[in-house]
Amino acid sequence: MADNGSVLVVGGTSEIGKRIAKQYADQGESVIVTSRDAAKAQAAAKDIGGDSSGIALDLVKPHEIGDALGEVGPVKYLVLVAIERDSNMIDDFNVDGALNLFTMKLVGYAEVIHALRKRLSDDSAIVLFGGLAKERPYPGSTTVTTVNGGVSTMIKSLAIQLAPIRVNAIHPAIVGDSPFWAATPPEVLEAFRVRTPLGRLVEIDDVVHATSFLLENKAVNAVNLNLDGGWLAM
Template sequence: MTERRTLVVVGGTSGIGRELAARRAAAGDDVVITGRDAERTAKVAAEIGDRVRGVAVELSDPAGIAAALAVIDRLDHLVVAAIDRDENTAADYDFSRAARLVTLKLVGYTEVIHALLPRLSRDGAVVLFGGQARDRPYPGSTTVSTINGGVGGLVHTLAVELAPIRVNAIHPGIVGDSPYWRGKRLDAVRARTPGGRLPTMADVADAVDFLLRNGSVNGVNLSVDNGWLLT
C-alpha cells in the first residue's frame, strides 16, 4: 500500500500545476493548491476533488506569503509551479514589469520555501519550475531567460543548504496542450524535435512525479522538451 502524503502545489489552479494536483489527488495524496484569488482557488480545488483544498497566495508580495501559508500544518512535498510572462527587451525596458517578475519567481519562490520549511518533512522534496528560455532565449526574453537561469542557481544552493531535503527543478519546453500554447501554430517547433512531438502537460507532471519520488535525484535541472534543445 502506497503511503498517503501531503503535497503543496504553489500555482496549482491552472495548466501544469493543476494537472499535477489532479494526478496526485487521484493517486490518494492530500493536496493543497495555491492561487492569487481566494474564490477561484477554492473553486478549482473543489473541482479537482475532495482531497484538495485551496489557499490564496500572491508571490509578488513576499511580505504576505508566510501569513497566507500559515494554515498549512505539514507537508511531505512542495512544488512551486507559479509562473508569469514578461516580454521585455534591453532596448525597450520596462523595469517595473521586470522587477515584479524577478520578485515573484526568485524572491517569492524562496520565501515560500522559507515559510514552509519548519513543516516540510525531512525526507521530502521540493521541485521548482523554470523554463527553457534560460537555454534558448528569444527576442523579448531578457527577464524570463535571466530568471530561469536564476532558478537553476536556486536549485544548486538549496539542495546543499536544505539537505537532506532534496531540491530539483523542471524546465519545460513548449508544452503543446497548455493553456498558453494550445491553439497556436506550432508545427515548425514540433518538426524540430527529434521525437516529432511536443511535451504535454501530462508529460511534465509525470517528470515532476519522478523528481519527487526518486530519492537519489537531487540538485538536478531537468529539461522536458523531447530533445528540442538538440536541434
C-alpha cells in the first residue's frame, strides 16, 4: 500500500476510470476500482494490473454504500467518476431517470466521502467528475446540467468541511476517444472539433493527466477545472 492509503476509483470500469487507476497502479500504488458488479470490478482490476482489486458498489443505493466500502482501508486519493447518463426533457420529464442521476452524483458521491471520512488523512485528495453541460445545456440535459452544476458547488462545501483535505472537480468537454462517443456519427464530433481552438477533441490521456494534477498539486483546492481545449471560449 502506498503512503497514507490506496487510490479508490468509483466507476473504475469506465475507460476513463480504468486509465486513471492504471496510471497509479503502474506507479506502484494500491488501487481499488468499483463497479455495480463485483465480477466486473475484479475483471477491471485484473486488466489494470499491479496491486489492484475490485469491489461492488451501487451509487443509487446510498444506504448500502457504507457496507460496500467496509473492507476498504485508508484512502489517499478518491476519484468519483461513475455516471449513468440521463436524457431528460422537461416536457417529457422522466422522474425515475432524474432520481437515478441525482441520487448517484449528488447523494451517492457525498455518501462515499461520508463513509470514508475516517479513512481519509490530511494528505488525502478527492476529485469529482462533472461535465460542461453545466455551462452549455443541450436538448435533454435537464438533469445532467443540474447535476454537473451541483458537483461544481458541492466541492466548495466539501473543501471547507474536510479541510485540509483538498476537493476539486473536473469538467471535461466531449472526450473524443471515450467509448460513450464511439457510436456517434463522425460529423457530430467534427462539429465540436471545429469549434475547439485546439483543433482536436479532448482525449482520455488529457483527462488522466488533469485528474492527477488535481489530486497531486498541493495548492489546488475547491477548483472546477474545465478541460475543453478552449471550447467554451468560442
